[in-house]
Amino acid sequence: MPEAAVFSLNIMTAQAVGALLLAALFLYFARSYQHRYLWSWTYAWGLQSVSLIASTVAMWMVFQSHGAPSLSRTVISAISLGSSYAALAFLILGTYQALSDEERSLRLTWAFVGGAAAFGVVTALIAAHDPDGMAIRLMLRLGLRSAIQGTVLVVSGVLLWRGQDEGRRGRRFVAIGFLVYGALHLHATLLFLLPWVGIDADLSYANYQALFDLIAYTMIGLGMVIWLLDQERRRRRAARGELRVATTTDPLTSLPNRARFNDSLLREIDRANSRGEHLAVCLIDLDRFRVINETLGRAGGDAVLIEAAARISAAAGDHGFAARVGDDEFAAICAGAGDVHEAVAAAERLREVFREPFRLWEREVILHASFGVAVFPNDGHDPDTLAHKASIALTQVRKRGGESMMMVYADDMVAPTADDLDFEQDLRRAAERNELVLLYQPIVRLADRRIVGAEALIRWKRHGTEIMRPDHFLPRAEALGLMEEIDLWVLSQATRTAAEWAASHSEGFRLCVNLSATTFQHPQLIAHVEQVLKRSGLPPRALELEITEHSAMHDLDTGRANIDGLRDLGVAVCIDDFGTGYSSIGHLRDLPVERVKVDRSFVARALRDERDGAVVGAVVSLATSLDLAIVAEGVEGEEQAVFLDDLGIEELQGYLFHRPLNPDDLLSLLEMQGPYQPLQ
Ligand code: C2E
Numbered sequence: 001m002p003e004a005a006v007f008s009l010n011i012m013t014a015q016a017v018g019a020l021l022l023a024a025l026f027l028y029f030a031r032s033y034q035h036r037y038l039w040s041w042t043y044a045w046g047l048q049s050v051s052l053i054a055s056t057v058a059m060w061m062v063f064q065s066h067g068a069p070s071l072s073r074t075v076i077s078a079i080s081l082g083s084s085y086a087a088l089a090f091l092i093l094g095t096y097q098a099l100s101d102e103e104r105s106l107r108l109t110w111a112f113v114g115g116a117a118a119f120g121v122v123t124a125l126i127a128a129h130d131p132d133g134m135a136i137r138l139m140l141r142l143g144l145r146s147a148i149q150g151t152v153l154v155v156s157g158v159l160l161w162r163g164q165d166e167g168r169r170g171r172r173f174v175a176i177g178f179l180v181y182g183a184l185h186l187h188a189t190l191l192f193l194l195p196w197v198g199i200d201a202d203l204s205y206a207n208y209q210a211l212f213d214l215i216a217y218t219m220i221g222l223g224m225v226i227w228l229l230d231q232e233r234r235r236r237r238a239a240r241g242e243l244r245v246a247t248t249t250d251p252l253t254s255l256p257n258r259a260r261f262n263d264s265l266l267r268e269i270d271r272a273n274s275r276g277e278h279l280a281v282c283l284i285d286l287d288r289f290r291v292i293n294e295t296l297g298r299a300g301g302d303a304v305l306i307e308a309a310a311r312i313s314a315a316a317g318d319h320g321f322a323a324r325v326g327d328d329e330f331a332a333i334c335a336g337a338g339d340v341h342e343a344v345a346a347a348e349r350l351r352e353v354f355r356e357p358f359r360l361w362e363r364e365v366i367l368h369a370s371f372g373v374a375v376f377p378n379d380g381h382d383p384d385t386l387a388h389k390a391s392i393a394l395t396q397v398r399k400r401g402g403e404s405m406m407m408v409y410a411d412d413m414v415a416p417t418a419d420d421l422d423f424e425q426d427l428r429r430a431a432e433r434n435e436l437v438l439l440y441q442p443i444v445r446l447a448d449r450r451i452v453g454a455e456a457l458i459r460w461k462r463h464g465t466e467i468m469r470p471d472h473f474l475p476r477a478e479a480l481g482l483m484e485e486i487d488l489w490v491l492s493q494a495t496r497t498a499a500e501w502a503a504s505h506s507e508g509f510r511l512c513v514n515l516s517a518t519t520f521q522h523p524q525l526i527a528h529v530e531q532v533l534k535r536s537g538l539p540p541r542a543l544e545l546e547i548t549e550h551s552a553m554h555d556l557d558t559g560r561a562n563i564d565g566l567r568d569l570g571v572a573v574c575i576d577d578f579g580t581g582y583s584s585i586g587h588l589r590d591l592p593v594e595r596v597k598v599d600r601s602f603v604a605r606a607l608r609d610e611r612d613g614a615v616v617g618a619v620v621s622l623a624t625s626l627d628l629a630i631v632a633e634g635v636e637g638e639e640q641a642v643f644l645d646d647l648g649i650e651e652l653q654g655y656l657f658h659r660p661l662n663p664d665d666l667l668s669l670l671e672m673q674g675p676y677q678p679l680q
């Protein structure tokens with residue numbers, strides 16, 4: 001055998017071994033990754049190596065038989081060409097699968113591959129035994145195949161290069177391998193064609209083609225490794241990311257939870273520190289969320305939380321962020337402030353989000369929230385300290401019974417102590433220890449100073465001695481969820497006491513009882529009141545319930561329905577602390593109440609200067625225009641009484657007339673004033 005022939009055979013064998021190795025590599029990948037395109041490419045390289053081995057054998061036979069055609073050589077050529085075209089079919093199929101997720105039917109796949117293989121076999125058979133067919137045979141078996149192979153590889157390479165998914169790097173390596181491999185085949189085709197158009201070509205290059213092929217194989221193999229490793233890494237990273245998000249996100253509101261809040265706060269502190277900025281840490285507690293849950297149900301409560309979360313996080317905006325840190329507690333950070341004042345102002349702006357009522361299934365719910373704020377760097381340098389101080393400020397708000405109130409941490413605020421815990425324990429037991437008492441403050445008709453009613457006001461004789469004003473314990477009772485119990489106790493106690501008075505002084509006398517928002521929004525309120533009235537014997541028209549604008553507006557529909565229900569019983573409703581709320585006139589007009597009680601803060605300010613006087617005038621004319629009766633409370637001086645009289649207010653309450661009294665003292669007063677006479 002000539003030396004050139006041995007060289008050719010060696011190089012073809014090397015090429016076949018290269019293809020076999022590549023097929024083995026793909027088989028390994030296909031088994032571990034189970035991608036469909038990897039299987040297709042495994043078949044492609046497997047068939048390609050079969051084809052190369054067959055053509056090496058065919059070539060050897062050519063050299064052995066000095067080119068004479070034989071049946072066995074034709075069969076081997078048919079195997080070589082059939083598997084070569086089938087390999088091409090799998091190659092393009094794999095490319096298609098790598099770039100799209102679409103499932104192709106199995107039958108179609110085999111039809112495609114089988115068609116390609118049959119085509120290859122046919123090209124092997126044409127002119128197989130024609131002694132003069134050498135040129136045609138070469139053209140069909142080598143030229144045509146190179147042309148098709150080159151085209152398929154270049155097209156696959158271009159498609160892979162342009163594919164849109166992530167992880168382009170490895171895929172592009174594979175694409176380059178395909179392109180190089182394809183270009184080599186097209187180049188070979190060109191060399192075949194040149195003699196046909198009469199140009200002499202230097203065919204010695206063909207000897208090296210197989211070497212270049214091996215380089216292309218290596219690139220494809222390496223590219224595949226990079227591709228899969230990239231994919232694996234991306235998948236792992238994505239999985240880790242998902243896990244992290246899942247464990248640090250509140251599933252209901254999609255806000256970060258407490259853990260992520262602390263992380264982010266730490267980052268924000270670092271940033272503020274390096275920029276010399278201030279930041280506000282706000283703890284936000286929804287007021288009376290329990291009532292919302294009770295009146296609207298869990299789904300309603302959830303909807304409110306979701307909406308509140310969205311509003312807070314939108315308001316925290318680009319310069320901060322929000323998190324859900326408890327059932328009805330949120331936290332927010334306002335960053336980027338130049339000084340403390342700016343930081344507090346930013347926190348203040350967050351409160352605006354509760355101004356607009358919440359719309360829930362055609363209902364309007366007014367939600368309030370209390371804010372505790374701490375400022376970096378003034379109040380602390382680390383997340384724990386800042387969060388702790390913000391929570392102390394929030395506790396302070398709750399202690400003061402503040403609704404919709406914001407407090408900024410100050411050093412004189414103290415953290416809850418053992419005393420506070422005792423206090424709470426005592427408060428829980430106050431009712432059963434008979435430590436709660438009621439005083440009654442008369443309401444007088446200014447014209448003849450006759451007592452026309454009395455407001456029940458609660459006191460707590462803690463340990464039986466120390467007398468505590470409601471402002472000092474009701475807020476805490478509210479926070480502890482004791483308010484309904486207390487209000488119902490007051491209601492039944494006061495109606496029982498007043499029933500005796502009403503027996504002798506019923507005409508024109510009314511008992512006023514304060515109701516907290518929680519009690520007022522209670523779904524069973526009407527039934528409770530009806531029962532209490534029946535038990536005490538107090539006529540319904542002698543009872544008036546005082547609620548704040550706040551509690552009536554809390555959930556307008558429940559509010560309106562409850563007022564209607566009380567009205568049906570014959571019980572009147574009075575809006576207490578009138579003028580201090582911020583409800584719209586439109587809403588007020590909708591509430592079927594009898595009376596308003598102008599808040600004592602207005603009365604106190606009325607005579608201080610003209611502007612305050614004008615404000616009282618405006619509050620009064622608002623009530624008058626709504627056709628409501630008016631009482632003024634907190635009247636301490638004669639001048640105030642004259643001023644209120646001038647405004648047309650007929651009934652007053654205050655120290656000027658009487659302080660809150662024991663029931664016995666009030667009874668004596670009532671007995672003294674004689675039978676009721678209407679004013680002329
Ligand atoms: P309020 O409903 O505005 O009650 C009027 C408050 O003004 C009472 O304070 C009364 O003692 C006080 N007051 C009366 N006249 C004058 C005056 O001339 N000058 C001044 N400066 N104050 C006057 P009190 O008894 O400390 O009650 C405070 C608040 O606690 C009440 O404000 C009411 O909101 C609440 N409260 C009192 N008793 C009850 C109760 O039984 N149930 C509920 N839910 N709340 C109650």
Ligand code: CA
Pocket residue numbers: 455514546576
């Ligand atoms: Ca009152």
Ligand code: CA
Pocket residue numbers: 576577578599600633
């Ligand atoms: Ca008041």
